[in-house]
Each structure stands twice: as C-alpha cells, then as structure tokens.
Amino acid sequence: MKVETMKEIKTALETIIDLEDPYIQQLRKDDRKGAQKLLQAWEKQREKEQKLHDHFMSINSYERKLRKEGYTYIAGIDEVGRGPLAGPVVTAAVILPADFYLPGINDSKKLSEKKRELYYEKIQAEAIAIGIGMIDPEEIDRINIYQATKKGMLEAIQSLNRIPDYLLIDAMNLTTPYPSQSIVKGDSKSVSIAAASIIAKVTRDRLMKDLDKEYPDYHFASNMGYGTKDHLHALELVGISKHHRKSFSPIKEMVEASRS
Template identity: 60%
Template sequence: MAVRTIKLIKLLLEEIETEQDQCFIELLQDERKGVQKLIASWRKQKQLQQQDQQLFSYMSAYEKALRSQGITLIAGVDEVGRGPLAGPVVAAAVILPGNFYLAGLNDSKKLSEAKREAFFSIIQEQALAIGIGVISAEEIDEINVYEATKKAMIEAIGSLSISPQHLLIDAMKLPLPIAQTSIIKGDAKSISISAASVVAKVTRDRMMKELGLRYPQYGFEKHAGYGTKEHLAAIEHHGILPEHRKSFAPIKHMV
C-alpha cells in the first residue's frame, strides 16, 4: 500500500470523528513524527470540542427545563456598563431558537473582543428576536444606576419583536407581568443570558468607540468609560463631558 503523505493525512483527520474509525486505527500504526503530531493535535481538538459541548449542555439546563414544560419563547436578559464613569448602561434581551448551538458561548467578560464580535454576528443571524435598551449617563444620575439597569432591561424586553413567555435574567427581578427566573451569575449559567451579555457588551463597546472618535483626548475606545488611570488623567486635563456620570466618584467631587 502506498505511503500516505502528511498533507493527505491532515485532510483525512479532518473527516474522522472518532478513534474507532478504521482509518484512524491505521494511522496510529504510522510511526512518522509528523503523523503522530497530527494525531496528538486531532485528539486535543476533539477534547476541546467535547468540553465546549459539555459547557453548552450545562448552560442549557434552564432552557431545557422550560421547554419540557412547553415554554419555547425564552428571553435571556443581561446588561453591561454599571461601573463606568461615562457612557450609558446597555441591556439586551435575546430569544434563541430551540436548536441553537454555539460552541464556546460564555459570559462576555470571559471572551476576547474578536470572539465577542464573531459571536455577536452569529447571534444576530440566528436569534428569533433581539431587543436593546439604553439609558444615558444623565438619566443614570437622575434615577441611580440600579434603577437605570432595571429600566434598560425593561426597554430591551419591550423592544423585542416577539413577546417572550419567560425571562431568564442575570441577578435581577423586574416589575413585569412575565414569568421570570433571576439567576446569580446567569451569564455563565444560561446560554440565553450569555447571548444577551455578548449583544449588550458589543453594542456598548461600539457606542464607546464612537464616543472615542468624538472626544479623542479621552480614550473611550480603550477603556469604555471605566475609571482607568488614563481616563482620570483625561478628566483632570480636559474636564467633564455631558457623557460623564456626575453622581459617580470622583466626578461628583469635581462638579
């Protein structure tokens, strides 16, 4: 039998799903270092895929339990931007289809910017509905950031094109006549909330990058309004903007 080239073996491994595959068993007998390296890489990739599947299954438990009761329109709800000194609080509500699968989906804070952007596009393409709520810095100062968070979430749910039957919310109860489950650290425990966290994070980050273009001396595109050393220095040198939260320290002491 002709010896397979490394290039051909690489292509073959891309088609093999299990170690019980007869072709894989044959490749194990090939003692060439290049082949054994490819096999080791294949095994690592399969292990990572299995871990992703296990995580996704774990994060689908709330959704599965609701669907077993005939509840299919489940909205995950999350927010971003409670802590920054500038910019809005942004919330997102996302209703995913029952067959949704996205390997690696997790709390947006655990994902790289590139991964968040890629996932954002996939969620936009596949979600049944997405709603966004935005509360400005001025309104945050008027009603406080906790109330602003609730208001942003309610706006996000209200802007959904489909009415949800149940809400899965990250650590919050909302005064709405919709059945809901509040989940502590829900963005790491529910795929629907995780999807909402990605949408909210990417949406707000894009808004802060636009703010960075308007006020290049503040560096909003880098710190997204959080109280970094660079941001605090910019406030000292250039002053307070309308987009700054006047009720947040240290800004409230400068007003």
C-alpha cells in the same frame, strides 16, 4: 498497501470526528513520528471541541428544562456598563431558537473582542428576537444605577418583536407580566443570558468607540468609559463631558468642588 504521505494523513483527519473511527485505530499503529504528531494534534483538537460542546450543553440546561415545561420564547436578559464613569448602561433581551448551537459562547467578559464580534453576528443572524435598552448618564444620575439597570432591562424586554413567555434574568428581580427566574452569574450559566451579554457588550463598545471620535481626550475607545489611569488623567486636564456620570466618584467630587 500504499503508505500515505503526511499531507494525505492531514487531509484525511480533517474529515474525521469520531475517536473510534477505523482510520484513527489504524493511524495509531503508524510508527512514523510525523504521523503520530498529526494524530496527537487531531486528538487535542477533538478534546477541545468536546469540552466546548459539553460546556454549551451545560449552559443550555435552563433552556432545555423550560422547553420541556412548554415554554417556547425564552428571553435571556443582561446588562453591560454599570461600573463605568461615562456612557450609558446598555441592556439586551435575546430569544434564541431551540436549535441554536454556538460552542464557545460564554459571558461576554470572558471572550476576546474578536470572538465577541463573531458571536454577535451569529446571534443577530439566528435569534428569534433581540431587544435593546439604553439609559443615558443623565437618567442614571437622576434615578441611580440600580434603578437605571432595571429600567433598561424592562425597555429591552418591551422592544422585543416577539412576546416572551419566560424570562431568564442575570441577577436582577424585575416586575413583569411574564414568569421569570433571576440567576446569579447567569451570563455563565444560561446560553440566552450569555447571548444577551454579548449583544449588550458589543452594542455598548461600538457606541463608546463612536464617542471616542468626538471626545478623543478621554480614550473611550480603549477604556469604554471605565476609570482607567488615562481616563482619570484626562478628567483632570479637560474636565467632564455631558457623557460622564455626575453621581459617580471621583466625578461627583469634581462637580461639587467646581460649585464651591
């Protein structure tokens, strides 16, 4: 029997996914260090992929249950940008197909920017419908951030080009014509809400990067409007812009001080 080279073993392993595959059983008997190293790397990769698969199945449980109950167009709803000192609060509603599969999807805050961008493109390509809501700082100041978030979520639902028959909402109770469920930390528990969080996050980040070109002093491209040290320093040096939330501290105090 011909003894395989390390390159041949590596190539063969790339086509195998089953731990019980006869080739794997045979490879376990190969006492060459290089062969065992390749086998260990393969097993580690399979273990990682299995964990991602198991996690995906776990966060798809709400959707599977609802589909068994007869619901088809299940919209996940989430927001990004409640805490920043500048920029809008952005909301998204996403309806995914039943066969959507994206191992690794999670709450957008737990993903790297590279992963968010990659997942954003897949969601955009495969979603049945996506709706976006965006509430600007002036409106946030007028009605408060909680009401602005609710308004944005309703806008996102209304902008869907497919009428949902059920809503899964991240930690918010909305008055709508549709049956719904509010899920605390829903972006970590529901694939539809996780998808909405990614759409909202990437949409808002891109907008803040565009604002950074117009207002470079505030470093919006890196802080996304949050109250980082460089952002607060810029506020002291150049003051506030029309994109800042005047009802948020310390901007509120700056506005009041300028009036006195």
